Amino acid sequence: MIALERRPQASTAWTWAAPLMAVVLTMIFGGLLFAALGKDPLVAIRTIFWDPLFGEFASFYRPQLLVKGAPLVLIAIGLSFGFRAGIWNIGAEGQYILGAICGAAVGLALYPSEARWLIFPLMIAGGALGGFLWAMIPGLLKVRFNANEILVSLMLVYVAEQLLAAMALGALKNPEGMGFPGSRNLAQWDSSVSWIDRSAGLHWGVLFALGAVVAAYALMARHVLGFQIRLTGQSPRAAAFAGVRPNRLILVCLGLAGALAGLAGMFEVTGPAGQITIDFNVGYGFTAIIVAFLGRLHPVGILLAGGIMALTYIGGEIAQNQLGTPAAAIQVFQGMLLFFLLAVDVLTHYRLRLGRKAPAPAPRPAPAPEAAE
Amino acid sequence: MIDPALLIASLMVASTPILLAAIGELVVERSGVLNLGVEGMMITGAICGIAAALWAETPWAGFLAAAVGGALLSLLFALLTQVLMSNQVATGLALTLFGLGLSALIGQSYSQIRAPSLQRIDLGALTDLPVVGRLLFGQDPMVYISLLIVAGTWAFLRFSRAGLILRAVGENHDAAHALGYNVRLVRTCAIAFGGACAGLGGAYLSLVRVPQWTDGMTAGAGWIALAIVVFASWRPWRLLLGAYLFGGVTVLQLNLQAGGFAIPVQYLSMSPYIVTILVLVVMNAGRAPGSLGRTFHASH
Numbered sequence: 001m002i003a004l005e006r007r008p009q010a011s012t013a014w015t016w017a018a019p020l021m022a023v024v025l026t027m028i029f030g031g032l033l034f035a036a037l038g039k040d041p042l043v044a045i046r047t048i049f050w051d052p053l054f055g056e057f058a059s060f061y062r063p064q065l066l067v068k069g070a071p072l073v074l075i076a077i078g079l080s081f082g083f084r085a086g087i088w089n090i091g092a093e094g095q096y097i098l099g100a101i102c103g104a105a106v107g108l109a110l111y112p113s114e115a116r117w118l119i120f121p122l123m124i125a126g127g128a129l130g131g132f133l134w135a136m137i138p139g140l141l142k143v144r145f146n147a148n149e150i151l152v153s154l155m156l157v158y159v160a161e162q163l164l165a166a167m168a169l170g171a172l173k174n175p176e177g178m179g180f181p182g183s184r185n186l187a188q189w190d191s192s193v194s195w196i197d198r199s200a201g202l203h204w205g206v207l208f209a210l211g212a213v214v215a216a217y218a219l220m221a222r223h224v225l226g227f228q229i230r231l232t233g234q235s236p237r238a239a240a241f242a243g244v245r246p247n248r249l250i251l252v253c254l255g256l257a258g259a260l261a262g263l264a265g266m267f268e269v270t271g272p273a274g275q276i277t278i279d280f281n282v283g284y285g286f287t288a289i290i291v292a293f294l295g296r297l298h299p300v301g302i303l304l305a306g307g308i309m310a311l312t313y314i315g316g317e318i319a320q321n322q323l324g325t326p327a328a329a330i331q332v333f334q335g336m337l338l339f340f341l342l343a344v345d346v347l348t349h350y351r352l353r354l355g356r357k358a359p360a361p362a363p364r365p366a367p368a369p370e371a372a373e
Numbered sequence: 374m375i376d377p378a379l380l381i382a383s384l385m386v387a388s389t390p391i392l393l394a395a396i397g398e399l400v401v402e403r404s405g406v407l408n409l410g411v412e413g414m415m416i417t418g419a420i421c422g423i424a425a426a427l428w429a430e431t432p433w434a435g436f437l438a439a440a441v442g443g444a445l446l447s448l449l450f451a452l453l454t455q456v457l458m459s460n461q462v463a464t465g466l467a468l469t470l471f472g473l474g475l476s477a478l479i480g481q482s483y484s485q486i487r488a489p490s491l492q493r494i495d496l497g498a499l500t501d502l503p504v505v506g507r508l509l510f511g512q513d514p515m516v517y518i519s520l521l522i523v524a525g526t527w528a529f530l531r532f533s534r535a536g537l538i539l540r541a542v543g544e545n546h547d548a549a550h551a552l553g554y555n556v557r558l559v560r561t562c563a564i565a566f567g568g569a570c571a572g573l574g575g576a577y578l579s580l581v582r583v584p585q586w587t588d589g590m591t592a593g594a595g596w597i598a599l600a601i602v603v604f605a606s607w608r609p610w611r612l613l614l615g616a617y618l619f620g621g622v623t624v625l626q627l628n629l630q631a632g633g634f635a636i637p638v639q640y641l642s643m644s645p646y647i648v649t650i651l652v653l654v655v656m657n658a659g660r661a662p663g664s665l666g667r668t669f670h671a672s673h
Contacts, residue, residue: 004458088462137650141650141653141654145655147650147653147654148600150462151599151650151653154593155600155646155649155650156650158593158643159643159646162639162642162643163643166639166640169637169639170637286470289470290467293463326478326481327477328474328475328477328478329474330474331470331473331478332471332474332475332478333474334470334474335467335470335471335472335474335475336471338466338467338470338471339449339453342453342460342467346459349458350458350670
């Protein structure tokens, strides 16, 4: 008989081993999925995980890693603060859309000025502010009326999608676009383009994502706010005694997440996407939730997880083109990854005991646990 | 311009998917589990429903398959949260993401095919009664079934011993465990019931309301169902009120869209979601079950 026994402290080894194991399990079960779809599982897995990095056309795909990874990392870093403190902002997709709309609107209001030194920073500020304000709606409703932030932030995604459509067809529509929906192309306007080196996949969002990783690391490890976030996540009661004001923390966490998601949207619309269109958002805000968990809510982990997730996007597209796998297969793949991570995670907090209750020599799956933080 | 009787009839059709999903989630939450995967189970039900209905050429096979599909998916959630003790919020989200992907994968070969239709019942003279006839005696059978499920859930929770145990598990799982009740088993059963109901709700969308398959066709209905459970303060009859109120808003805005008002369609389409947010803000008087969302681990 197998029993689970709670560890006194989370296992450090399993904290880092669990994501790796989840990736391996996802590859195995993903392979079975592809086999069920009538594809060679080994070829499919190689196409998704190997070809983008080391395959024949890797030099073409590697820049894409930055393009797809940057928004995921930027959003996931923002989400990780709240998730650590038990504040569940799952509406990052909406905040991302609002960042793009506000950033683009600020820029387009000044079209066709050539003062890039003024316009681009203003657009960045506009994008961050747009995402921030959108996240403040669930934040303030939570603080003031105790409305569930999970549901409110999620409802606002659907509102944001409608707003995006209204903008693409209305206020932000390209006046020279011959009636087609969609805004002017911001990636082709010198004052607003966020590309630094297009062929290398480098745009300002990549730099901001890396900066966010460093800043988040410093914040969590060295700043009192990071301490308060971690404390609230582990024990809200202890945090209250330590003088943490929960309402302030809710607003800070949601605000940070919103601003970062807004930035991601703004860099996307001025770079890889180029314009505000009805189908501008592709679900980065939801995938970033998986990235945040896969990266253990730790900045460095999120950076790595963002890379893996970007890889599945790119590999998924390649598999779609070369093997004819359905586009949705990669979505299943990503969902599976989160499932396996959550399943394996039991070993981080619990230890397996075989046999009866007697404390017989039990196999220890991990070395003696140490303090995680 | 808008016939009130017809409006209420279509309101009931619009509310039924949410009502079904919400009553399932209500039972789950009363047992102390927060399953945020309603959206994923619903859309899985939607695709299972249409696939089975087309295969067997009867909508009833579709509803059966949808309930089974939703329950199976929810058992995955039960395995993770009850046996492997994972975080319920994160697992629920995973279930939604996974369900959306899975349904899109299965759904590829089913787009643009019309589902076999579910006939509205016809009681002759009764159905032909002015105004109330169509409302009370002329709906499709699933509308009545959904109302029966609500009534049955109410009676189960209020009058049956099993309902009492379920509520005890939800209020205080440690105490229920100490009394000798199997917390995990009760919760797993509740989760499976929730999954089956969400599946039925999804199938109602793809078989009756739309009725065909489109990617992501639930469009947040599962999340709205979650909000309605909060609105209802975890009580079945108030759930009915909430769902029908919500259906009313949906139908009204659709009528306004069709009526060609000088508001862009997108702003009207936002309204159900905004109303849901308002509802969450105004209605938070109810008390949630005591153990809601907390992980249970029998250490003794």
